[in-house]
Amino acid sequence: MKLLGLVLIFLSLASFATALPHTFTTSGEHFLLDGKPFQVRCGEMHYSRVPREYWRDRLRKMKAMGLNTVATYMFWNIHEPERGTFHFSGNDDVAAFVKDAQKEGMYVLLRPGPYACAEWEWGGYPYWLSLLGVKVRSRDPEFLKACGEYLHAVGKQLAPYQITKGGPILMVQVENEYGSYGSDKEYLGFIRDTLKSSGFDCPLYTVDGPSDSMINGGTLPDVFAAINFGDNPEGAFQELAKYRTGQPLMCGEFYPGWFDQWGQQHNSSPPGDLKDFEWMMSHGVSFSLYMVHGGWTPGFMNGANVDGGNYHPQTNSYYDDTCIDDAGRPTAKFDAYKAIIQKYLPVGEELPELPAPNTAISIPPIEFTECATLMENLPTPVISNQPKSFETLGQPYGFVLYRHNIKSEYNSLELKNLQDRAIMLPQNVVLDRRLTQSVCNLDVKDGLLDILVENLGRVNYGSQIPTETKGISGGVFWGGKEVTGNWMNYGIPMSNLKGLKFTKKMKPGPAWYRGSFTLINTGDTFLDMRNWNHGLVWVNGHNLGRFWHIGPQQTVYVPGCWLKQGKNEIVVFELGEVANKSVVGVRDPIWETNAS
Numbered sequence: 020m021k022l023l024g025l026v027l028i029f030l031s032l033a034s035f036a037t038a039l040p041h042t043f044t045t046s047g048e049h050f051l052l053d054g055k056p057f058q059v060r061c062g063e064m065h066y067s068r069v070p071r072e073y074w075r076d077r078l079r080k081m082k083a084m085g086l087n088t089v090a091t092y093m094f095w096n097i098h099e100p101e102r103g104t105f106h107f108s109g110n111d112d113v114a115a116f117v118k119d120a121q122k123e124g125m126y127v128l129l130r131p132g133p134y135a136c137a138e139w140e141w142g143g144y145p146y147w148l149s150l151l152g153v154k155v156r157s158r159d160p161e162f163l164k165a166c167g168e169y170l171h172a173v174g175k176q177l178a179p180y181q182i183t184k185g186g187p188i189l190m191v192q193v194e195n196e197y198g199s200y201g202s203d204k205e206y207l208g209f210i211r212d213t214l215k216s217s218g219f220d221c222p223l224y225t226v227d228g229p230s231d232s233m234i235n236g237g238t239l240p241d242v243f244a245a246i247n248f249g250d251n252p253e254g255a256f257q258e259l260a261k262y263r264t265g266q267p268l269m270c271g272e273f274y275p276g277w278f279d280q281w282g283q284q285h286n287s288s289p290p291g292d293l294k295d296f297e298w299m300m301s302h303g304v305s306f307s308l309y310m311v312h313g314g315w316t317p318g319f320m321n322g323a324n325v326d327g328g329n330y331h332p333q334t335n336s337y338y339d340d341t342c343i344d345d346a347g348r349p350t351a352k353f354d355a356y357k358a359i360i361q362k363y364l365p366v367g368e369e370l371p372e373l374p375a376p377n378t379a380i381s382i383p384p385i386e387f388t389e390c391a392t393l394m395e396n397l398p399t400p401v402i403s404n405q406p407k408s409f410e411t412l413g414q415p416y417g418f419v420l421y422r423h424n425i426k427s428e429y430n431s432l433e434l435k436n437l438q439d440r441a442i443m444l445p446q447n448v449v450l451d452r453r454l455t456q457s458v459c460n461l462d463v464k465d466g467l468l469d470i471l472v473e474n475l476g477r478v479n480y481g482s483q484i485p486t487e488t489k490g491i492s493g494g495v496f497w498g499g500k501e502v503t504g505n506w507m508n509y510g511i512p513m514s515n516l517k518g519l520k521f522t523k524k525m526k527p528g529p530a531w532y533r534g535s536f537t538l539i540n541t542g543d544t545f546l547d548m549r550n551w552n553h554g555l556v557w558v559n560g561h562n563l564g565r566f567w568h569i570g571p572q573q574t575v576y577v578p579g580c581w582l583k584q585g586k587n588e589i590v591v592f593e594l595g596e597v598a599n600k601s602v603v604g605v606r607d608p609i610w611e612t613n614a615s
Contacts, residue, residue, distance in 0.1 A: 038185025043222060045243065050191075050305060051266050052537065058303050059189070059269060060360065061088035061128055063310025065137065066116040067097055068337060069314040071109065072580035074116055076374060077312050077347055078123040083373040084342065084353055085360030088189065089120050090128035090134040090307045094320075095169055096145040102165070105172050113173075117180045121187040127180075128224075128307065130192040131173045133166045133210070138278050138333045139354075140320045141477035141487060148245065154485050156197070158206050167213050174217025181221040190222045196247070198227040198237025200482075207239055226271030229255035234262050245271030245305075250295050254382035270299060272309035275352050276341035280324070280331040281475075282453065285571035285610035287340045290355035300363040308356070313338025315345055315576045318562035319513075322479030323439075330439065330452045332475040334572040335564030336608065345576045345608060346543045347377055378542030378579060382604025385589060387534035389521040393420070393471070393511070394444075396519050400507035401479035407508045409474055409489035419490050420509040421470040423502055427464060432461045432468075435493025439475035442594060443468075444529070468502075470495070471529065471594075516557065516590060526601070527594040528554075532600055541582040544604035545574035549611070550594075551602075552595035559587055562576070570612040575604065 021057050049056045062081050064342060069077055081089060093113060099105050107113060119126050134156055144155055153162035180186030193211045226245045227237035238244045244263050248255040248270060256268055270405045271297065278288040299306050316335045323332040339345045342353040361370065376417060397420065401412060406421045413588035434441055439452040443461055450456040452475070461468075474489040495502045521533055548566035556563045556575050559582065589602065 040185050041182045042097050043189045045222070045267055047265060048267055049303075056303075059088050059128070059305035059307070060086045061090050061305070061307035062086045062092040062342070063092075063307055063309045063315060064312045065091050065094075066113060067094055067110065067320075068316055069312070070578045070580050071112070071115070073347060073578065074119050075123060076377065077339070077343065078120055078125055079371070079374045080343055080347065080349060080353075080548075081311055082123055082125060082190060083371050084311070084349075085364065085370055086308075086311065088123070088126040088128060088307070090130060090309075091116065091549055092137045092139070092143065092195075093129070093131040093173065094135055094137070094139055095133050096140060096143055096415075097320075098172070099145055099169055101145075102147050103168075107172075107176050114176045114180065117177060117187060121180075125187065126182070127188045128192070129188050129192050130195060131170065131177075131214075132195060133169055134197075136195055136322075136480050138322045138324075138337065139316065139479055140322050140416070142322060142479040144477075144484075146410055149410045149488055156200055156206070156484065158203065158209070163209055166210070166331055170210075171217045172215045174214075174219060181219065183221050184299070185367050186406050188221060188226030190224045190243070191219045192374070193223050193239065193242055194224050194237075195372065196227055196233070196237060197225070198233035198235065199480075200236075200484075202232075204235030204239065211239060211242060224269075224271075229258045231258070231261070233561040234259060238262060243267075243269075244356045245310075246271040247272040252295050252298055267305060268302070269305040271307055273299070273306050275356065276310070276313070276338045277573055278313070278338055279334040279336060280490050281334055281567055281572075282569045282612070283331070283514060283571065284612050286339070290352045293355055293359060296356065297359050297362075300359055308342065308427075309340040310341050312343035312347070313341055313345070316564065318564055319474065319476070321476045321564070323476040324480055325483050329455065330478070332439065332453070336572045336576065346379065346545075349373065378540070379606040380538070380540065380542035380544050380579070380604065381606055382536055382538070382544055384601045384603050385536045387525075387532040387533050387589075387591065387600045389523060389533040390517040390525050391521045391531040391533070392446075392526050393529040397509045398511070400509050403506050403508055404503050405494060406470075406491040406506050408492050409510075412490075412508060412510045414510045414512045416474050417510075417512040418471055418515070420511060421472065421491060421495070422509065423468045423495070423498055423505065424466050425468050425502065426466060427498065428464065428466070428543065429460070429462045429497035431458060433458045433496040433499075434470070434491050435496065437472070437491055437493075438487070438489050440473045441491075442471045442473075442529075444471055445469075447595065456463040467532075468497075473594075479533060482556045482571040513555065513562070514594070516560075527596045529595075530593060532591045532593060534589050534602075536587050538582060538584055538587060541584060542579040544577050544579070544582075545608050546577060547574055549573050549609070550599040551591065551593055551597050554592040554594050556592075557590040559583065568613055571610045573609040573611050576608070577604070
């Protein structure tokens with residue numbers, strides 16, 4: 020049997036290695052796959068937002084909906100978390116994702132960046148770029164050097180899986196919606212040329228919004244141009260026609276739903292009549308649904324927007340109200356889009372059966388029996404003249420506690436350039452960038468000033484991208500006078516909880532609380548966090564992300580593949596004080612928005 024297994028593995032690898040190359044080109048207003056007209060019916064799904072164990076399940080559901088292609092962003096900060104240290108294994112094995120797509124009969128649109136947006140932390144940029152003193156999304160030589168190193172690493176992973184090599188990758192995107200940011204053609208040209216030198220010889224493409232400035236700023240004359248919109252496709256393509264004619268029409272992002280931001284209402288809408296989508300199908304227009312399945316942004320990787328000067332961090336749940344929800348379940352929008360796609364399928368094409376739904380489970384109340392307080396688990400501090408940013412501490416995410424001894428007990432406190440949310444301890448006075456707060460009056464006992472700052476997510480879109488640093492970078496002022504000298508900076512990245520000192524005694528937060536629960540059968544579940552205030556959840560070592568009483572996200576998704584029969588561990592980090600320290604698992608997400 021072992022010999023037979025080895026033979027089968029060898030034959031499988033050999034068949035892929037000798038896969039015949041195909042052609043994917045354009046001719047007038049048509050894409051041609053091996054010389055025959057081809058409509059790209061695409062949906063976006065990010066492998067970084069879906070457990071690897073579920074990739075093929077989601078791809079099969081997309082296929083059953085009528086899609087033939089999957090688009091995915093790559094996030095630079097996932098694949099090069101530290102300069103020169105590349106990671107392409109486990110859930111970050113993008114080549115495995117591309118091969119899974121091919122096994123499921125799906126083509127791939129690859130969006131490697133280096134900038135992605137995607138409501139992802141800093142639009143995908145790794146935090147260490149700020150330490151280089153570079154200007155991102157520009158021709159800064161050091162920035163371009165780092166971009167080149169990253170894109171060449173991407174090429175080593177994925178160039179062998181292009182359509183021209185027998186793989187599923189049809190096209191590769193150049194940057195991302197650059198016309199919404201700038202108009203530097205030399206910079207765009209550098210990204211185009213670097214992709215080519217990284218081994219990509221399949222068609223390249225750009226995507227931009229439907230305005231003169233966006234199309235003019237974000238396109239290149241020798242690169243195919245797609246356009247993004249949520250309605251009025253005829254008007255959008257008329258705008259594109261001012262700059263580009265005689266090419267296939269393609270919507271790079273069509274929006275069946277929208278993302279959520281903390282403290283705002285949950286984005287939810289009925290399928291509607293979908294006349295704009297049907298217009299595209301009836302005219303043979305290629306498209307990509309953004310998102311067809313949003314998935315779940317892991318850990319600290321959510322981004323943020325700045326709208327009218329106001330900062331808005333995003334939830335971990337991403338595009339839940341689209342065709343396939345957080346837990347991979349088809350929605351009413353799935354059925355509505357599928358019905359239109361079926362109406363216009365080419366003669367002879369039939370859709371596969373929809374896979375069986377994943378098991379969903381409820382979990383009875385989980386009690387917490389151990390506690391580890393923040394103040395009893397502080398690391399060795401870094402001493403500085405002024406508070407140090409997260410970046411200069413070499414810490415991308417999490418929290419930093421800033422401590423200083425001051426003389427007077429009561430005064431006004433100002434935190435200049437606070438990013439993003441500070442809690443003064445033990446007073447529990449909060450200053451929040453979301454609410455444009457930076458000044459408070461404070462009563463300090465024993466001359467000890469403790470300021471716990473949380474990184475809520477770096478801005479992922481717009482003109483503020485280059486200025487994102489976390490912590491307190493403008494100084495601390497007490498009674499109008501800057502506090503300098505002998506600052507103690509305690510970095511709390513929360514990347515590893517193994518060193519925490521838990522005891523059986525329950526103490527008020529900020530603290531980690533640990534408990535366990537036993538399962539006979541596993542399945543997807545949502546942890547109801549409405550008893551709690553604000554913090555993070557880990558289950559069996561997986562950082563599931565934030566909870567926050569302000570909503571709209573009141574539950575935390577737990578993939579069933581991360582649970583196990585028997586004993587499971589849960590850890591909750593709570594910043595405030597809560598009376599009822601218990602959690603239940605429910606089968607469906609809960610959305611509520613409360614006063615902030």
